[in-house]
Amino acid sequence: MLDIAEELARWAAEGRDFAVATVVSVSGSAPRGPGAALAVDGRGEAVGSVSGGCVEAAVYDLCVRALQDGTVLRERFGYSDDDAFAVGLTCGGTLEVVAVPCPAAASGRAVLARALTAAAGGEAVALARVVRGPAELLGGMLLVRPDGSAEGGLGGRPELDRTAAAEARALLDAGRTGTVELSEDGAHCPGGVTLLVESGTEPPRLIVFGAVDFTAALVRVGKFLGYHVTVCDARPVFATAARFPEADAVVVDWPHRYLRRTAVDARTALCVLTHDAKFDVPLLRDALRLPVAFVGAMGSRRTHHDRVRRLREAGVGDAELARLRSPIGLDLGGRTPQETALSIAAEIVAARHGATGLPLTGTGTAIHRVPGPREPGASGRHPASSAGYVPGR
The missing domain is CATH 3.40.50.720 (NAD(P)-binding Rossmann-like Domain)
Structure with missing residues (x-):
């Protein structure tokens, strides 16, 4: 979501409720990569894009549902051979999108607001979130800076936070956005937790x-x-x-x-x-x-x-x-x-x-x-x- 940080920082400063749908994985030919985001606020205003138009309407609805229900929703969009006009990517690829509600009263909202403000101002920051794993971990936010300092957390698990911060810093140093597979106890081996790390770096x-x-x-x-x-x-x-x-x-x-x-x-x-x-x-x-x-x-x-x-x-x-x-x-x-x-x-x-x-x-x-x-x-x-x-x- 850091690609629309300026708009979301303004929404956060105004105290708006919103939900953000973020691309977490891509396979095949797809117009945008992991980290691309579309957000919808409580009034129905939208910013951003996840596909350049192919599935925007469906992702918009996904954000509305996530905000209304207060739950994290996941959807996979791909091309349908049976019906080329159905919701899907006509370019032949597949996108996996996760929609996360971010109401003004959410526990991680302050950390998110600081990450958005920093990214909008051109600072180098990384934002780590759990996009697949136990329900109690979804919605947590971890802000990581180039010096390794971190704010926030991913659900009250210090070991997971430490590993996530190290992974986020490595991706930030490389200027990359991507996912990392971890175990619930923070071990580096895959074990039920998928971490999405978005890097916001200074422009080249x-x-x-x-x-x-x-x-x-x-x-x-x-x-x-x-x-x-x-x-x-x-x-x-x-x-x-x-x-x-x-x-x-x-x-x-x-x-x-x-x-x-x-x-x-x-x-x-x-x-x-x-x-x-x-x-x-x-x-x-x-x-x-x-x-x-x-x-x-x-x-x-x-x-x-x-x-x-x-x-x-x-x-x-x-x-x-x-x-x-x-x-x-x-x-x-x-x-x-x-x-x-x-x-x-x-x-x-x-x-x-x-x-x-x-x-x-x-x-x-x-x-x-x-x-x-x-x-x-x-x-x-x-x-x-x-x-x-x-x-x-």
Whole structure:
């Protein structure tokens, strides 16, 4: 439910009764993963989504029933071969949804309100709940912070709370939402309790180097995708908040110097749009040695070959150069800054999910991938990434 934390925090502050239906498991092709939520308050107002439309009406009714009855309800939704128009997922997958009533007087309401407020404010928190197990454990809330401190509880069982807090912190560190199977006494072996841990982390960073004509469009798309976007350029006349009003930060500094002093992680995307060797080479030399998710650089193929030569002369090895996505962007054939920004953003999304970037028509691949053991931040090449096209360069 942390994906709708801002709205739910407001409802909690206003003292509203509400119920929240959360996706706890997914199999096959499904539009949204675990943690996606839809909430309904006592007046019938709804926020959020669990399926993008397929089963929203049925989940809405599930929330209404949970709030009226004061009980935790569970429902499984899947495609019906007998009746394609029945409630179900026409994409062929299955969702398991749990609806939990959260009346204003509930014992765990204060902990829930603090978790929602923290997540809405951009703090990193994890919220752990029992979604399958003994009735006395359902409805408990455990708020866990990055330092391991915890608030609340899961039904008066200290051993279970300690194990749940440790599991929640591990998932929070990884920025993941998922379920954990535990025993009722808190042992790590599966034993009748399913814990849902939702991680609310700070948004990933997109750092755009170069205050050029394509940058404003890329900033806009990056914000739309949920990134915290920074623009960096050494030229103060171009790097101004007035030129990039939608950026979260505009920094005037040499790109490589700023990269050395700023915080990045395995979700960070770095886009180098300067296509100027005096900026690009020292910047990319450092960027390709960082454990970030994406490093891309703008320029023509001639510029790319010259850039690679200069990077080799600067001591960048083959393994590091293999991480460079250049020319940046997927081959969409676009020419405007907006179309170019779309091609760059599309490659970032494809790289994040390990996808091909090819048209779904005729590929036969799964539309909604199940995350695999791919190492966070790894940027293995895929066919489309070597065919990037940057118009006008």
